[in-house]
Amino acid sequence: MLAEVDRLVPQLVLWRRDLHANPEIARTETRTTAFLTDTLRAHDIAVTDLPHTGLVAEVGAPDPQHRVALRADLDALPVPDRSELPYASTVPGICHACGHDVHTAVVLGAALALKAIEPALIERGLAVRFLFQPAEEVMPGGAHDLVDAGAMQGVDRVLAVHCDPSIDVGTVGLADGPITAACDAIDVTLTGPGGHTSRPHLTADLTFALAKLLTDLPAALSRRLDPRAGVALVWGQVDAGNAANVIPATGHALGTLRILDVEEWRRLDGLVERLAQEIAAPYQVSARVQHIRGVPPVVNDPSAVALLRRACSAALGDDAAVPTRQSLGGEDFAWLLESCSGAMARLGTRTPGGHTYELHQGDLVIDEAAIAAGARMLAVAALLSS
Structure with missing residues (x-):
């Protein structure tokens, strides 16, 4: 043969x-x-x-x-x-x-x-x-x-x-x-009223909120899950806005969430969504999260x-x-x-x-x-x- x-x-x-x-x-x-x-x-x-x-x-x-x-x-x-x-x-x-x-x-x-x-x-x-x-x-x-x-x-x-x-x-x-590892897709959409960059205090600074979410969501997950699980949320696509002097009304981030431990992966239900909403809330921006379960x-x-x-x-x-x-x-x-x-x-x-x-x-x-x-x-x- x-x-x-x-x-x-x-x-x-x-x-x-x-x-x-x-x-x-x-x-x-x-x-x-x-x-x-x-x-x-x-x-x-x-x-x-x-x-x-x-x-x-x-x-x-x-x-x-x-x-x-x-x-x-x-x-x-x-x-x-x-x-x-x-x-x-x-x-x-x-x-x-x-x-x-x-x-x-x-x-x-x-x-x-x-x-x-x-x-x-x-x-x-x-x-x-x-x-x-x-x-x-x-x-x-x-x-x-x-x-x-x-x-x-x-x-x-x-x-x-x-x-x-x-x-x-x-x-x-x-x-x-x-x-x-276990691997899921994370798709986050932020929405707000939009506005002029000269008056962020009169609107919702969505781009700033998106930047905070990009760094704070992976950090928060690392403190809510067992460190031995090897959790890694990494963003592959980010977009918001079309002009330097306009605060956009929508922003978007797409990434993958990877975890070595299958039991921690199974316990994730709803956690990513809750954390994203809590991070966005102080900036008066709403967060919609699609957590697409991928593979164990x-x-x-x-x-x-x-x-x-x-x-x-x-x-x-x-x-x-x-x-x-x-x-x-x-x-x-x-x-x-x-x-x-x-x-x-x-x-x-x-x-x-x-x-x-x-x-x-x-x-x-x-x-x-x-x-x-x-x-x-x-x-x-x-x-x-x-």
């Missing part, structure tokens, strides 16, 4: 480059879905469409004793491509800055390699399901699409990889327990991590598995783990001795040897699941 993965690698690299050059943001992944559908069907793999974008495919025993699922996410980010690669994004303002094109090529490679040994899967009573998920980068994410469509029914274990540009290609970061932490099952560790050794070498730590990143793979046990691995994408890139930045460059490494590991992990 590993020989089949290796045979596929040149084509997988070309497919990944095509995906990279033609990115699609969340819930618009129609071209990507069509490409996957055509490719899988060309290899005699049955495909089930999701209601909008994305798909589910499966190989192996029709009535399995055990079913493992491998998940890839399809969507890109609204980030301009600054990589200057020959296959850089051709879509203005959009690129695969999180490596989802690599995830897709990895799971596609595992699917085609496992299809090539399907008789062995049937003999083992094993089925492998491939979840090509849309809309990981938004809240609520496309993991709910999979669950609502019944894609997790009958699945005993689910596995995934996520690109990690901080570790070398050929290595895989593994850890038991929490590996990501991804919590890796130790038995699934042990499986991935064995797969790393068999597919990549005895030293391929390396330790990794919990991050403040959010991942809606966590919702799939509500249905069964599983784990997410961090796939090394850094060229040894090369530059360390950051995710969600337009200059991200991934060592394409990661495609072969990920496909080899996931294919072996699926086979070892029986």
